[in-house]
Amino acid sequence: MTLPPMFHVKQRSPMNPIIQANNLQRHFGEQKAVDKVTFSVAPGEVFGLLGPNGAGKTTTVRLLNGILPPSGGSAQVFGLDPTLHGEKIRRQTGVLTETPALYERLSARENLEFFGILQEIPESNLRQRVDEMLEFFALSSRAKDKVETYSKGMKQRLALARALIHEPPLLFLDEPTSGLDPEAAQQVNDLIADLSHTDGQTVVMATHNLFEAQRLCDRVAIMSKGKILALGSLEELARDLWPLTWVDIKFHTRLAKDVTGILKAQRGVIEVWADAKRDALSARVENEDVIPDIVRHLVEHGASIIRVNPRDYTLEDIYFALQAREE
Amino acid sequence: MNWRSIWAIVRKDLKEVRQNKAAWVPAIAVPLIFAILMPVLFIVLPQIIPIEDVQRELGDVADLLTKLPPTMGALFDGLGVEQMFILYMTGFLLAPLFLIMPLMFSSVVGADSFVGERERKTLEALLYTPATDMELFLGKVLAAVIPAISLSWLTYLVYIIVVNVASFGLFGRIWFPLPTWWPMMFWLTPAFALLGISATVLISSRVKTFMEAYQLSASLVVLVLAMVIGQVTGVLFLGVGTVLLTGSLIWIVDAILIYVGIRNFKRSMLITKL
Numbered sequence: 275m276t277l278p279p280m281f282h283v284k285q286r287s288p289m290n291p292i293i294q295a296n297n298l299q300r301h302f303g304e305q306k307a308v309d310k311v312t313f314s315v316a317p318g319e320v321f322g323l324l325g326p327n328g329a330g331k332t333t334t335v336r337l338l339n340g341i342l343p344p345s346g347g348s349a350q351v352f353g354l355d356p357t358l359h360g361e362k363i364r365r366q367t368g369v370l371t372e373t374p375a376l377y378e379r380l381s382a383r384e385n386l387e388f389f390g391i392l393q394e395i396p397e398s399n400l401r402q403r404v405d406e407m408l409e410f411f412a413l414s415s416r417a418k419d420k421v422e423t424y425s426k427g428m429k430q431r432l433a434l435a436r437a438l439i440h441e442p443p444l445l446f447l448d449e450p451t452s453g454l455d456p457e458a459a460q461q462v463n464d465l466i467a468d469l470s471h472t473d474g475q476t477v478v479m480a481t482h483n484l485f486e487a488q489r490l491c492d493r494v495a496i497m498s499k500g501k502i503l504a505l506g507s508l509e510e511l512a513r514d515l516w517p518l519t520w521v522d523i524k525f526h527t528r529l530a531k532d533v534t535g536i537l538k539a540q541r542g543v544i545e546v547w548a549d550a551k552r553d554a555l556s557a558r559v560e561n562e563d564v565i566p567d568i569v570r571h572l573v574e575h576g577a578s579i580i581r582v583n584p585r586d587y588t589l590e591d592i593y594f595a596l597q598a599r600e601e
Numbered sequence: 602m603n604w605r606s607i608w609a610i611v612r613k614d615l616k617e618v619r620q621n622k623a624a625w626v627p628a629i630a631v632p633l634i635f636a637i638l639m640p641v642l643f644i645v646l647p648q649i650i651p652i653e654d655v656q657r658e659l660g661d662v663a664d665l666l667t668k669l670p671p672t673m674g675a676l677f678d679g680l681g682v683e684q685m686f687i688l689y690m691t692g693f694l695l696a697p698l699f700l701i702m703p704l705m706f707s708s709v710v711g712a713d714s715f716v717g718e719r720e721r722k723t724l725e726a727l728l729y730t731p732a733t734d735m736e737l738f739l740g741k742v743l744a745a746v747i748p749a750i751s752l753s754w755l756t757y758l759v760y761i762i763v764v765n766v767a768s769f770g771l772f773g774r775i776w777f778p779l780p781t782w783w784p785m786m787f788w789l790t791p792a793f794a795l796l797g798i799s800a801t802v803l804i805s806s807r808v809k810t811f812m813e814a815y816q817l818s819a820s821l822v823v824l825v826l827a828m829v830i831g832q833v834t835g836v837l838f839l840g841v842g843t844v845l846l847t848g849s850l851i852w853i854v855d856a857i858l859i860y861v862g863i864r865n866f867k868r869s870m871l872i873t874k875l
Contacts, residue, residue, distance in 0.1 A: 394605075
């Protein structure tokens with residue numbers, strides 16, 4: 275899926291983050307919905323806010339768009355304070371809310387025209403822009419039908435069209451594929467990937483779909499109970515959590531009795547677990563550089579190896595490890 | 602102030618209400634009863650029932666006629682029994698009932714647009730637009746007030762035509778509207794329309810569903826019923842002066858309610874109620 279030229283956004287200086295939050299807080303009575311979060315988002319970056327329901331993701335999006343004032347701390351979006359310049363910021367942001375929030379009694383065209391006007395698209399361009407969006411999101415043939423007759427996937431595409439109609443350089447997506455079937459979810463994910471990687475759009479994605487976040491996000495902030503537990507790219511987070519690497523080795527023949535001892539004597543090997551039933555072993559090593567030496571050493575001792583896998587951590591591993599540590 | 606955004610909200614709300622039959626069917630039924638059924642009934646009735654029955658009926662209200670202010674009482678001078686009956690019923694007794702319409706229309710649209718938007722989970726997307734709080738508020742208020750006043754005036758127009766046409770055989774001239782009706786139409790009716798919406802705005806911040814908001818704001822009808830009772834018992838006759846004074850009081854109440862409504866209509870307050 276390629277985007278029409280209207281999506282091509284101006285790149286900003288990489289020196290200036292588009293979003294900068296410093297100790298941002300929002301309390302509702304005793305409850306700390308957002309608790310002193312600090313992060314920045316660079317231009318063109320896809321940034322994920324991950325966490326379970328109630329982690330503070332949606333509240334953070336609301337604070338950054340200036341529709342909710344913070345209880346403490348500060349934020350800057352495009353260099354502007356959302357509390358004071360909410361309207362200016364919202365002119366440059368598009369938000370896909372958790373529920374599509376469409377006017378179901380109106381048609382797709384009426385929905386887009388309405389939000390196009392509120393986003394201050396000039397009257398002379400409005401119709402053309404609406405047509406382009408309807409065509410791009412494959413809704414042209416149903417443009418005059420009431421939204422209540424649409425499938426969930428169509429509604430989500432229309433909600434995305436609404437968020438993008440004014441070509442915002444910054445897009446907030448709150449649970450973008452929530453409730454969608456796999457095919458519709460795939461379409462939405464492809465679109466997000468296109469927006470960021472082809473067109474340089476900055477995207478902040480609030481989600482609890484870890485697979486999606488791993489695929490799309492350059493960096494993530496993992497949130498729980500209003501706090502950021504960890505922040506960084508997948509590699510950075512994995513390295514912070516597990517500085518040592520696990521490598522899994524599968525043998526073609528039965529394991530030699532002394533294989534554990536042979537490996538433990540090798541420099542850089544911390545521990546070894548042998549699984550005789552599966553003719554396999556797992557070794558915890560200081561880093562990946564040690565692995566070729568281990569393989570060479572085992573072969574020299576007559577081992578017949580059919581597979582060597584340095585263990586990759588998924589965002590899911592990281593997420594659950596962090597949540598468990600928090601509890 | 603971005604009036605393009607405001608009018609877009611007005612148009613959108615009106616389109617939505619038009620699609621919501623539960624909202625507008627009762628709003629159309631009542632004017633039909635008031636503007637056509639009731640005047641026809643009161644005009645045709647004295648012409649088909651025996652004159653003695655009309656006289657007996659009128660005897661009951663004769664006392665009330667003596668309590669009318671002199672300027673209003675003069676309207677009855679030289680009229681026949683049937684004419685007096687028609688003039689009293691259509692010109693005086695039904696008058697305050699017409700104030701139900703602006704209240705009802707504005708409450709229906711107001712409840713649908715303020716609470717209904719939250720109920721249908723569409724409010725959040727609206728709050729993420731650059732429209733200011735004031736623009737959103739004005740758009741929503743105008744979306745309720747404009748149709749309320751327009752529909753009320755349309756109902757008055759139909760009523761005026763029906764009354765004059767149906768009673769032309771008896772009166773031989775166009776005699777309606779009476780002087781009281783002019784300030785009622787153009788001073789009191791807009792005030793009541795605004796009262797309906799301003800009360801709905803306040804109520805909407807405290808309830809969760811369209812029906813709750815509609816029912817609570819519809820309780821303002823008590824005000825109209827009090828005026829009807831006042832009229833029937835002779836305690837309060839809607840003369841020009843009374844209408845102007847009542848209208849002024851309602852406008853003051855409107856101003857206070859709107860002021861409080863604007864103060865409460867903040868994005869940050871609305872978003873926390875989602």
